[in-house]
Amino acid sequence: MKSLGRISIPAILSFALGGAALLMAQPARSGKPEPAPEQTQKLTASAIQLERIVPPADLLIPEDTRISVYENVILQLIKTKKFQHVYRSGDRTAADAPDLVILHLIPEAFKPGSQKEREVITIAGATSIKVKVQLTSREGKALLEKDVEGKVRFYGENLRATYDLAKKVAGVVNRSF
Amino acid sequence: MKTRAVQIPSGVLSPRGEPLGRPLWLGALFVLGAALLLAATAAPSFGRESPTPQNPPGSMILDAKCVIGFDNIKPGAKGTLTSLPTGLEFTAGKKKADITTPSIQDIFTGRESRQDVGGVSGTLVETAIPYGGGRFFSLFSHKVDVLTVEYADSTGGFHGAIFVLSAGKAEALKNQLIAQGAKVSTHVNVPEPGEGKP
Numbered sequence: 212m213k214s215l216g217r218i219s220i221p222a223i224l225s226f227a228l229g230g231a232a233l234l235m236a237q238p239a240r241s242g243k244p245e246p247a248p249e250q251t252q253k254l255t256a257s258a259i260q261l262e263r264i265v266p267p268a269d270l271l272i273p274e275d276t277r278i279s280v281y282e283n284v285i286l287q288l289i290k291t292k293k294f295q296h297v298y299r300s301g302d303r304t305a306a307d308a309p310d311l312v313i314l315h316l317i318p319e320a321f322k323p324g325s326q327k328e329r330e331v332i333t334i335a336g337a338t339s340i341k342v343k344v345q346l347t348s349r350e351g352k353a354l355l356e357k358d359v360e361g362k363v364r365f366y367g368e369n370l371r372a373t374y375d376l377a378k379k380v381a382g383v384v385n386r387s388f
Numbered sequence: 389m390k391t392r393a394v395q396i397p398s399g400v401l402s403p404r405g406e407p408l409g410r411p412l413w414l415g416a417l418f419v420l421g422a423a424l425l426l427a428a429t430a431a432p433s434f435g436r437e438s439p440t441p442q443n444p445p446g447s448m449i450l451d452a453k454c455v456i457g458f459d460n461i462k463p464g465a466k467g468t469l470t471s472l473p474t475g476l477e478f479t480a481g482k483k484k485a486d487i488t489t490p491s492i493q494d495i496f497t498g499r500e501s502r503q504d505v506g507g508v509s510g511t512l513v514e515t516a517i518p519y520g521g522g523r524f525f526s527l528f529s530h531k532v533d534v535l536t537v538e539y540a541d542s543t544g545g546f547h548g549a550i551f552v553l554s555a556g557k558a559e560a561l562k563n564q565l566i567a568q569g570a571k572v573s574t575h576v577n578v579p580e581p582g583e584g585k586p
Contacts, residue, residue, distance in 0.1 A: 263546055274496035274536045274575070275455070278548030282456040286463070299545030368502070370455060370550075 254346070254354055254387050258308035260298035261285055264342075266318040273323075276340065279370045280316065280361075283377030288314075291381050293388045312354065315345040316380065319358065324369060338363045338372040344383050357383050447471055449553050449561070454478050457537075457549025458485035469551055471564050476537065478551070487539045487549065492570040496536040497558040501529040533558035537565075 264281050266272045288297045298305040305311060324338030339362045346355040361376020363369065452469035454461055460483055461467075467480030475488040535551040535558040553561070566572055 273498060275498060275534050275550050278536050278538065278550055279456055281546075282463075282548055282550075286456075299541070299547065301540060302543050302545035304543050369500070 254312065256310045256312040256388065257294060258296040258298060258305065258311045259288060259294045259314055259384070260302065260305050260308075260311055261288065261300060261314045261316070263300040264316050264318060266321075270318055270321060272318055272321045272340070276321070276370065276373055277318075279373040280340065280342070280376055283374050284314075284316065284380050287377045287381035288384060291385045291388075293385060311349050313347050313349065314380075314384070315343075315347065317343040317345060319343055324363070324372075338369045340372050340376055342376065342380070344380055346384075346387065355383075355387050359383060449557055451554055452478065453552040454480065454485075455550040455552060457547060461485050469553065469561075471561055473568065475568070475570075476561075476565070478549075487537055489565060489568040489570050491539040491541070492537060492565060493540060493546075494538040495562045495565055495570060495572050496538075496575060497562050498534040498536070499555065500532055500534055500552075502532050502552070531555040535561060 261281065261284055264277050266277065285297060285299065288294070296305075296308060298308070298311070318340065320339070320341040322337070322339045325336040339360055341358060341360040344355070344357045344359050345353065347353055359376060359379045361372045361374070361379060363371040363375060447470070449469040449471075451466070453464065453466050454469075456463040458478065461478065461480050465480040465483075467478055470477045470479070472486075475486060475492070477484060477486040533553045533555055535553060537549045537551075539547050539549070541547055551558075562572070
């Protein structure tokens with residue numbers, strides 16, 4: 212019994228050490244860059260303006276999806292209650308706002324998916340849309356940049372992905388102000 | 389007459405000694421009934437499509453859905469979309485919203501598929517059917533038209549409104565608005581979601 216104890220203690224120790232070494236080595240093995248440190252200093256602004264969503268020439272996005280993203284983001288920005296005014300693109304009254312930040316949504320990827328596939332096969336047919344969220348000052352100085360993806364995986368119409376995206380964009384804005 | 393006693397294992401007997409199979413059958417019958425009811429209500433809409441896209445001026449589209457786009461109308465509201473000589477008007481209950489023709493910046497039309505059995509209640513019944521049987525109902529869908537209108541408000545703010553109409557009505561409505569002087573740009577047609585796949 213005594214000899215068994217002598218054998219098992221080094222075995223347990225070596226197992227624990229090996230596990231710890233593996234855990235420490237994991238970030239280096241994955242090769243992924245470490246996420247940018249969380250923004251500690253909050254931004255301040257009394258008004259925000261959402262610019263029109265213009266997809267790059269090589270990315271086809273249905274117009275209803277593009278408009279749905281825009282309108283849903285406007286609704287979600289109002290819901291955050293972080294700003295006195297939420298201006299739309301082209302609004303002339305935004306020129307009078309003293310500390311205005313401008314929100315740009317730059318589409319990066321779009322997968323149309325299919326509601327029928329989603330509901331029949333479950334694991335297929337997801338609709339997803341990925342955008343770069345960019346906050347700039349009126350002068351064009353970049354204040355924040357982040358990638359956000361909206362999805363609808365199981366049940367719901369394709370446009371529900373735009374609602375999911377808008378909620379996430381509003382979440383990014385909410386955490387930044 | 390000879391009768392043969394059938395031995396029922398004790399595991400399938402209730403404490404009173406009755407077989408437990410009956411409630412399960414009753415449950416299955418209830419779900420089957422609900423499913424048949426849903427299928428019956430969905431059946432008339434299978435393959436629904438209007439043959440001629442003709443909307444006379446001043447016409448009303450009764451079963452229109454405003455997906456999003458107006459500040460005073462809740463997203464997803466169902467109502468009446470009326471084509472007026474001055475533009476478009478959407479009425480949902482007592483609430484009204486309009487888009488004047490000069491404020492229109494662009495109009496897009498598209499076609500999509502919508503599930504015949506949908507919504508919260510439909511989804512609940514689908515999931516209640518055992519062994520994934522509810523997925524059967526997801527196979528039934530009908531085509532709808534999607535009308536997207538980009539417009540500017542009085543201060544120049546950009547807006548977009550999305551309407552879902554029964555098939556064949558969006559193109560006629562778009563043509564009417566163009567005839568009234570609405571601006572339209574040339575568009576690249578994006579394939580309908582879920583179509584064109586091998």
